[in-house]
Amino acid sequence: GAVVSQHPSWVICKSGTSVKIECRSLDFQATTMFWYRQFPKQSLMLMATSNEGSKATYEQGVEKDKFLINHASLTLSTLTVTSAHPEDSSFYICSARVGGTTDTQYFGPGTRLTVL
Amino acid sequence: EDQVTQSPEALRLQEGESSSLNCSYTVSGLRGLFWYRQDPGKGPEFLFTLYSAGEEKEKERLKATLTKKESFLHITAPKPEDSATYLCAVLANSGGYQKVTFGTGTKLQVIP
Numbered sequence: 001g002a003v004v005s006q007h008p009s010w011v012i013c014k015s016g017t018s019v020k021i022e023c024r025s026l027d028f029q030a031t032t033m034f035w036y037r038q039f040p041k042q043s044l045m046l047m048a049t050s051n052e053g054s055k056a057t058y059e060q061g062v063e064k065d066k067f068l069i070n071h072a073s074l075t076l077s078t079l080t081v082t083s084a085h086p087e088d089s090s091f092y093i094c095s096a097r098v099g100g101t102t103d104t105q106y107f108g109p110g111t112r113l114t115v116l
Numbered sequence: 117e118d119q120v121t122q123s124p125e126a127l128r129l130q131e132g133e134s135s136s137l138n139c140s141y142t143v144s145g146l147r148g149l150f151w152y153r154q155d156p157g158k159g160p161e162f163l164f165t166l167y168s169a170g171e172e173k174e175k176e177r178l179k180a181t182l183t184k185k186e187s188f189l190h191i192t193a194p195k196p197e198d199s200a201t202y203l204c205a206v207l208a209n210s211g212g213y214q215k216v217t218f219g220t221g222t223k224l225q226v227i228p
Contacts, residue, residue, distance in 0.1 A: 043220040093159045107159035
């Protein structure tokens with residue numbers, strides 16, 4: 001089956017530092033990857049859509065300069081939280097889209113970010 | 117604006133007690149409806165994709181159905197290991213591109 005990995009799975013950082021999260025599709029190529037964040041006991045909120053070789057499309061209210069997305073290849077997308085603050089603490093989840101006749105998304109295991 | 121509403125918010129069942137979870141949606145240009153299972157602290161695990169009204173999919177104790185306004189996830193004779201939050205999401209055309217909107221989930225607890 002389609003496997004998506006994320007690294008790191010858990011990170012704690014000081015306020016003001018930047019954190020990079022990697023999302024990889026391990027056994028398939030994904031032209032489109034999505035980044036979500038999830039607050040405790042809430043559903044997933046789409047942050048941005050990442051297309052290989054082009055700029056990411058950000059959802060309304062998501063700061064593109066704050067959350068930098070780079071879709072470097074068909075198997076790798078990265079999310080960099082720049083100058084992180086405590087309010088950025090959240091669970092960040094990526095997904096990779098498999099298109100064609102079985103259009104669906106496969107999710108990574110998530111990254112827990114805690115900003116002190 | 118696309119909306120996805122799941123009910124109930126939480127459901128507690130005895131082992132073996134069958135029930136259904138509901139996902140109602142209002143979107144334009146539906147491309148697909150997904151069901152996922154999410155355990156605490158983990159990413160969602162894909163269960164089903166439904167594309168058109170009348171479609172049904174089954175996997176072990178789970179069966180998903182789709183109408184033009186809603187989808188049901190039927191759980192037959194659930195076991196404690198089925199306890200999780202079940203999420204539905206719709207993929208729809210929005211402003212020239214495709215967008216996925218998630219519901220808030222139904223937290224299922226199956227008691228032995």
